[in-house]
Amino acid sequence: MANLSEAQLKQLYDQAMKLQAARRHEEALACYEQMIAANPRIAEVHYQVALIFTEAGRPARALPHLQAAAALRPAEPAIWRLWAAAVALIAEPEGEATFLAALKRSTLPPAVKLRLQDRFTPGHKYVPDVPPALRAEVRKVMPLMQAGRFAEAELLAASLLSRHPRSAAAANLLATAQARQGKIAAAVAAYGKAAALDPEDAEPLNNLGQVLMEAGRLTEALEAFRGAVIAAPCMGPALVNLAKAMQRSGKCAAALPYAERAARLDPNDPVPLVTLGNLHTLMRDFDTAESALRRALALAPARPDALALMGQALSRLGRDDEAMQHYDRALALLPDLPLAISGKAGLLQTLGRFDEAEPWFRRAFALDPANGEPYSTFLVSHKVRPGDPILDEMIARFDDPKTSDASRISFGFAIAKALEDLKDHDRVFPYLRAANDLTRKAHPYDIKLRHKRVAQLLRSMDSRDWPGAPVPGTSDAAPIFVTGMPRSGTTLVEQIIASHSTVTGAGEVNILADMAAKLLFPGREALAAADLPPDAIAGLGADYLAALHQRHPEAERLTDKSIQSYMYIGLIKLALPKARIVVVRRDPRDNLLSIYKNKFTDGTHLYSNNLRDLGEYYRSFHEVIEFWRARVPDWFYEVQYENLVANPEAETRKLIAACGLDWEDACLASHRNTRKVDTLSVFQVRQPISKSSLNAWQRYEAHLGEMFEALGDLLPEDGNAPA
Known part of the structure; x- marks a missing residue:
């Protein structure tokens, strides 16, 4: 970029600052980037870029700019304080070590340097600057609080604050007494005052976050907990609370570093481990969840929430008897624990024991x-x-x-x-x-991310000559993959196949698709499939089979109903040549409406909440299937849901043959199969096959215009949908 004059740089900086003040961050960043390209040695520009990224919850993007700013202005405390905040929010040991090493070499005033260093010292506790006379008065409030005499404690704390209006300790005490009485608005104001009076004290911010979270004000709670973690990166309760708040907002992956840091700081505290177990369960990493919860229960065997969460993890791992034992142990300790009650109800439901589940659900309603x-x-x-x-x-x-x-x-x-x-x-x-x-x-979502991912995947796959030469060293195992769009009939198809005497239904395993994604996408860009070494492809199959065998060691043959498997049809067949792949298709109008009508696990299927995005997502699904059809049409078998429900016997016989199985009449009575079904179709698949769900879209046609527009030429020919 051409050099900018001093006047041009100043004009651009003023423009960026106005945009930043208006929270038009992307536009402000564009201005700052122009300035950096013209002159990378302006510390203030790097600082402002870092401030935007840190406040936007992207602290890792702030680090290079903070390092540049500190190198240019090594004695500026504001730069180092922001660097400390970014490092605290990243919560990773490497970034912390880099920061502390740079801090040690810095030319900051010793007092500033020591304060920042102390933040990252495990066991260090910030001591507010409270005059001795006030300290004695504060101590008089504590017995009242401990005795539950919160109204009296509030009066005494209010008196203290009126006489010492600059005391953060008095404001914090007043807020706590008010919070204990349910005076939420007053407590929020008092905690906010305490935090403003002493920004380095994490306790009022952590307390404020807890009150806000209990009041359902999650966005404000997140900000308070972020502030507490910045002020005290080694404060375990603040780290755990931030992780919990992020989990409630659906950001489980982003919450992990905080719970992990809390667990590292105090390996004998079960609370971070329970939080980790919950996060990994929500992220469907059930093996890691079980490991974390076992460590928690080793420290606290009679902890009801850990037992209930272990029940959830074990249930998802298919160990239902153990799961039920953990729920029952939790309920024996705490009979009214909603987590255990709703967990037990859900487990009974997935096992098809609907009548037994109902009283537990009703109890959950009454309790909460x-x-x-x-x-x-x-x-x-x-x-x-x-x-x-x-x-x-x-x-x-x-x-x-x-x-x-x-x-x-x-x-x-x-x-x-x-x-x-x-x-x-x-x-x-x-x-x-x-x-x-x-x-x-x-859970905001940008459908462009899906299009980008699919485009990268197909470019990667198109680099290989399909089908090409077989991969040496692969297994003869022959799992049956059932895949397709959610709510397309995949559960029904798996139920039919799993009704065969030689087949065990593993349900939504979600292992191979994740493994394939990690193999192809080690970073932001996909590797070329042609460049994958044969041992990596064979290893993909071996690792998958090992994980599957761990869950179902006695199974002769397994079905795996993992929705995303269709993305990796080529890799699956190279890694497991004898595998069978069944792709289920359904009229997109019914399919997408059914998705829109159902609530999925938080943080999953984020495209499903917007009708236009649903149509565009379906187009990307169709694009992937057509890609594989053009290259390896005999590597997968397609089931059309409408044909299956219209002609169950004929279509079921073709399906069973396509799976390489001998015919068994039990496959025509799949609704009698008592296996566990852990999907939204848990009830439907236990009913005889019917046509009742066909053309359901017609009832809501007037509402589906955006979806029809996005589907465009993929609308069935009978559907001249309104624009």
């Missing part, structure tokens, strides 16, 4: 009526009849302004399902749209 999650899970297997009071209960909760967005989402999906059961179709879509809009607000 404002929580919509048990309702939405229950409605998956419960058909609402006229006069059922559950509908009015849910609508009242949905309309209650005190209901959290997370619960309103669950209630919205559940209400829509109940109204469909009652055939009150005109009232369904407003609840569906509200639930999906709230989900999108909580």
